[in-house]
Amino acid sequence: MNIVIIGGNHAGIAAAIRIREEHPKDEVIVFEKKDEVTFVSQTIPLFLMGYQNIHSQANYATPEEIINQGINLKIQTEVISIDAKKKMVFYRGENDKIPRYLYYDRLIMATGSYPNLPPTGGKLNETLFLLKERKDAESIENFISEAHQAVVVGAGLVGVEIARILAQRDINVTLIQSNHRILDKYLDEGSALEVEKQLEKEGVTLLLGTRVDSYHTIDKKIWSRPRIDVFTSNGKIISADGVFMSVGFRPNSFLLAGQVETGDRGAIIVDKYMYTSDPSILAIGDCSTTYMDLTKENIYNPHASDAFRQGLIAAINCHEKKKEIMFTTGTYKFNMDGFTIANTGITLNQAKKFGYDAEEVHYQNRYLARKGNSGYESTGTYYHKAENISKDYSSIYLIYEKKTLKILGLQVLGTVDISQYVNIISLAIQKGVTVPEVEFTDFFFEHGYKNPLGFTKILAALVRKKERECES
Ligand SMILES: Cc1cc2nc3c(=O)[nH]c(=O)nc-3n(C[C@H](O)[C@H](O)[C@H](O)COP(=O)(O)OP(=O)(O)OC[C@H]3O[C@@H](n4cnc5c(N)ncnc54)[C@H](O)[C@@H]3O)c2cc1C
Incomplete structure (x- = not known):
């Protein structure tokens, strides 16, 4: 099969590499208009914070490394139009005086987004x-x-x-x-x-x-x-x-305007297999919609984490529809030096807007200080009424549905990085897990000074307390 991918960043390259694994006999051509692939935008803040070296490490693959995997990567080559009826793409390389064209069996749109x-x-x-x-x-x-x-x-x-x-x-x-x-x-x-x-x-x-x-x-x-x-x-x-x-992003879906169905903000609508309304065209990453099961919506959600997942699923499905994508939970971690914010699922506001009878509990950890070489440092051990308190803290907000006690969302933030909790809860949300179920899941013993309970047990206790208060 002849597969053409437009866009050589996270979504496009994830798809190309996985196609090599899933369908080794396929011809895979990737068009990328820039002279680099796999640029990680998250490195921009780090670069501006003074980590100058990060700039030379902002790509996780060079064009040569991609080509060496048997992928026909054409950098500095822009696709300028698509004729979906004839299954043709027209493109122009840096030195091309007139556009060239080729035919595809499957087209994968991975053209990303622009800042608004x-x-x-x-x-x-x-x-x-x-x-x-x-x-x-x-x-x-x-x-x-x-x-x-x-x-x-x-x-x-x-x-x-x-x-x-x-x-x-x-x-x-x-x-x-x-x-x-x-x-x-x-x-x-x-x-x-x-x-x-x-x-x-x-x-x-x-x-x-x-x-x-x-x-x-x-x-x-x-x-x-x-x-x-x-x-x-x-x-x-x-x-x-x-x-x-910084007023958001918009999907770069123009090449297919009028040729496939588009939805939220003009993003290309895809099904759970990453197929568009055209049976020969798939779309992944920031140019396409993402399904949010919690709100039953196909939304525009331009996240790198989804771009990768969608790229892999498109690669598996590019011959025939085989594997559904697990819905997104919108999981995100902020790259803020010394202060971390991470979230998954929906907020309490969104939950109420979408008709859930939802509630929120909040827990804040303070951490013990220890005298280290560079003065007092946080031990990473949370405390209850301890004397030796560092300035470090973390805050956890859990959103759940009252009737079923199903987890709907988690927000964590603070000077101590506890963002991994968000990944655990993302899986819990995808699997429809309830608060009591995570309470009794076998997590390692996470003791704290005068507090032997880990975060799921603490949150579950807060949920029980809140529910008792609501009943009385
Ligand atoms: C500052 C910043 C921080 C971010 N932090 C996070 C984060 O922490 N977590 C997270 O999940 N997401 C984050 N994101 C979002 C994330 O970067 C995007 O979701 C991700 O880049 C999407 O990947 P993509 O491959 O779909 O699209 P893009 O990265 O937009 O790539 C699309 C590619 O297609 C190429 N292309 C477009 N049109 C054509 C054409 N006609 N011909 C040839 N090539 C073409 C482009 O040159 C580009 O290389 C951040 C974004 C920014 C800007």
């Missing part, structure tokens, strides 16, 4: 910045070296991360969010408030419940560098050296 860019009038990489690609990291690094003030628009995952980094790098930063809480798609009120406090402590000014009305760029003849004024819905004008736009 509302009209601003700002000049890209001068007064206006996006975070997605390697070149974005480089222009932001230049900006940081000469700027003093920045505005970040949108307090989602990327916005929170970049605001924090800018503050750490001594830039006066204002984070504007239209919602009244940051990270509202990922966290509930309690956990979001904790992160907001942390951001303010680190020097980020928050403007919540505020929309940006317009922007005005000021020429560099007046200032040493160009500036941009941001006009907000509540009458504020914030003058800055640059604006960071």
Whole structure:
């Protein structure tokens, strides 16, 4: 079979490598318009935090390594159109004067996403910045070296991360969010408030419940560098050296516009086997929809974790529909130096919106301090009423359905990284496990000072207490 994959990042490369394993006789051609493959965007924040070496390690495979696996990878080659009826793709390499074409038996769309860019009038990489690609990291690094003030628009995952980094790098930063809480798609009120406090402590000014009305760029003849004024819905004008736009991503599905069905935000609708409405075309990663069983929706959920899973499933199914994908739980971990946020499942707000009779319990750990070579360090052992308390803490929020006690979501955050709990609970959600079931699962003995119970037992006790309170 002749399989064409468009896009050589996480989804496309995951599919190509797995096709080699599943269907060794197939011809696999991957088109990638850039000169690199497998670029990890999560390394951009690390690079900006000063881990300069990370830039040379931001790809987990080189084009040569992919080609050596028997994959016909064409880098610096852009697919410019698709004729789905004739099963043809038209592409142009760097040195091609006219487009070339080829026929496919199966086409796998892995064209990813673009950052949303509302009209601003700002000049890209001068007064206006996006975070997605390697070149974005480089222009932001230049900006940081000469700027003093920045505005970040949108307090989602990327916005929170970049605001924090800018503050750490001594830039006066204002984070504007239209919602009244940051990270509202990922966290509930309690956990979001904790992160907001942390951001303010680190020097980020928050403007919540505020929309940006317009922007005005000021020429560099007046200032040493160009500036941009941001006009907000509540009458504020914030003058800055640059604006960071982090208002989400949109699917890069244009090549198939009008040829396959599209859904949420224009993402290509796929079934549980990664097939589109065209029986010869599959779509994976950020250009496609993702099924969320908890809310029974095919949503746009641009996560690398889903891009990989979808790539592997498409590879298994590219001859015939064999294996359904396990639904997404939207599991995510934040890459914040010294402060971790991770979540899985749905928030309490979302649960209520989708008709669940849901409840939330919260537990906060404090950690014992130990005198180490570099002063007091956290021991990683949580305490109850101990004397020697470090500043380290972690917070856990569990969301469950009252009637069935099924787990619906988990949010963890704090200075101690307990994000692995989120992976355990993601599996529990996918399997429909209840709170009492995880309470009695055989996890290793996780003792704490004056507290011999691990996190699942502590949370289960809180759930029982809450349910008793509700009954009385
Ligand atoms: C700063 C940042 C941090 C992130 N952190 C996380 C995280 O912690 N966890 C997480 O799960 N997700 C994270 N994400 C999201 C994650 O990066 C994406 O979900 C992931 O990159 C999607 O992979 P993909 O292969 O579907 O698409 P993309 O990475 O967008 O890749 C698509 C590829 O297709 C190529 N392409 C597009 N059109 C064509 C064409 N016509 N011809 C040839 N090639 C083409 C592009 O050049 C690109 O290489 C983060 C994103 C950003 C920006």
